[in-house]
Amino acid sequence: MIYKVYYQVSAIEVPIRENTKSMFIEGTSVRDVREKLKSKSFNVESVVEVSGAYLEYEKLNEDYKVLELG
Structure with a gap:
Protein backbone atom coordinates (compact mmCIF):
# COMPACT_ATOMS: atom_id res chain seq x y z
CA MET A 1 0.00 0.00 0.00
CA ILE A 2 1.04 3.58 -0.56
CA TYR A 3 0.95 6.08 2.31
CA GLU A 35 8.73 2.33 12.06
CA LYS A 36 10.54 3.01 8.77
CA LEU A 37 10.61 6.74 9.58
CA LYS A 38 11.70 6.32 13.21
CA SER A 39 15.38 6.99 12.47
CA LYS A 40 14.69 10.19 10.48
CA SER A 41 15.19 13.55 12.16
CA PHE A 42 11.89 15.15 11.20
CA ASN A 43 8.53 15.50 12.92
CA VAL A 44 5.86 13.22 11.41
CA GLU A 45 2.44 14.90 11.66
CA SER A 46 0.30 12.19 10.10
CA VAL A 47 0.34 9.13 7.87
CA VAL A 48 -2.60 8.53 5.51
CA GLU A 49 -3.28 5.57 3.24
CA VAL A 50 -3.67 6.65 -0.39
CA SER A 51 -5.70 4.47 -2.75
CA GLY A 52 -8.28 4.55 -5.53
CA ALA A 53 -9.12 7.87 -7.13
CA TYR A 54 -7.04 9.74 -4.55
CA LEU A 55 -3.92 7.77 -5.55
CA GLU A 56 -4.61 8.32 -9.25
CA TYR A 57 -4.95 12.06 -8.60
CA GLU A 58 -1.65 12.16 -6.68
CA LYS A 59 0.11 10.29 -9.50
CA LEU A 60 -0.73 13.19 -11.84
CA ASN A 61 1.44 15.51 -9.72
CA GLU A 62 4.93 15.91 -11.19
CA ASP A 63 6.42 15.61 -7.68
CA TYR A 64 4.85 12.17 -7.08
CA LYS A 65 7.56 9.71 -6.13
CA VAL A 66 7.33 6.70 -3.81
CA LEU A 67 10.32 6.40 -1.47
CA GLU A 68 11.66 2.94 -0.72
CA LEU A 69 12.80 2.68 2.89
CA GLY A 70 14.08 -0.52 4.43
Whole structure:
Protein backbone atom coordinates (compact mmCIF):
# COMPACT_ATOMS: atom_id res chain seq x y z
CA MET A 1 0.00 0.00 0.00
CA ILE A 2 1.04 3.58 -0.56
CA TYR A 3 0.95 6.08 2.31
CA LYS A 4 1.23 9.85 2.24
CA VAL A 5 3.28 11.21 5.11
CA TYR A 6 2.87 14.81 6.25
CA TYR A 7 5.90 16.08 8.15
CA GLN A 8 7.90 19.06 9.37
CA VAL A 9 11.58 19.15 8.44
CA SER A 10 12.77 20.02 11.95
CA ALA A 11 11.69 17.99 14.96
CA ILE A 12 12.95 20.64 17.39
CA GLU A 13 11.01 23.63 16.03
CA VAL A 14 7.37 24.43 16.64
CA PRO A 15 5.27 23.00 13.75
CA ILE A 16 3.92 25.63 11.35
CA ARG A 17 1.21 24.51 8.91
CA GLU A 18 2.76 26.46 6.01
CA ASN A 19 6.01 24.50 6.44
CA THR A 20 4.37 21.07 6.23
CA LYS A 21 5.83 18.86 3.53
CA SER A 22 4.70 15.49 2.23
CA MET A 23 6.19 12.30 0.82
CA PHE A 24 4.90 8.93 -0.34
CA ILE A 25 6.13 5.69 1.18
CA GLU A 26 5.22 2.08 0.50
CA GLY A 27 4.37 -0.01 3.55
CA THR A 28 2.07 -2.66 4.95
CA SER A 29 0.42 -0.44 7.58
CA VAL A 30 0.60 2.99 9.22
CA ARG A 31 2.66 1.41 12.00
CA ASP A 32 5.08 -0.08 9.45
CA VAL A 33 5.57 3.33 7.82
CA ARG A 34 6.14 5.02 11.20
CA GLU A 35 8.73 2.33 12.06
CA LYS A 36 10.54 3.01 8.77
CA LEU A 37 10.61 6.74 9.58
CA LYS A 38 11.70 6.32 13.21
CA SER A 39 15.38 6.99 12.47
CA LYS A 40 14.69 10.19 10.48
CA SER A 41 15.19 13.55 12.16
CA PHE A 42 11.89 15.15 11.20
CA ASN A 43 8.53 15.50 12.92
CA VAL A 44 5.86 13.22 11.41
CA GLU A 45 2.44 14.90 11.66
CA SER A 46 0.30 12.19 10.10
CA VAL A 47 0.34 9.13 7.87
CA VAL A 48 -2.60 8.53 5.51
CA GLU A 49 -3.28 5.57 3.24
CA VAL A 50 -3.67 6.65 -0.39
CA SER A 51 -5.70 4.47 -2.75
CA GLY A 52 -8.28 4.55 -5.53
CA ALA A 53 -9.12 7.87 -7.13
CA TYR A 54 -7.04 9.74 -4.55
CA LEU A 55 -3.92 7.77 -5.55
CA GLU A 56 -4.61 8.32 -9.25
CA TYR A 57 -4.95 12.06 -8.60
CA GLU A 58 -1.65 12.16 -6.68
CA LYS A 59 0.11 10.29 -9.50
CA LEU A 60 -0.73 13.19 -11.84
CA ASN A 61 1.44 15.51 -9.72
CA GLU A 62 4.93 15.91 -11.19
CA ASP A 63 6.42 15.61 -7.68
CA TYR A 64 4.85 12.17 -7.08
CA LYS A 65 7.56 9.71 -6.13
CA VAL A 66 7.33 6.70 -3.81
CA LEU A 67 10.32 6.40 -1.47
CA GLU A 68 11.66 2.94 -0.72
CA LEU A 69 12.80 2.68 2.89
CA GLY A 70 14.08 -0.52 4.43
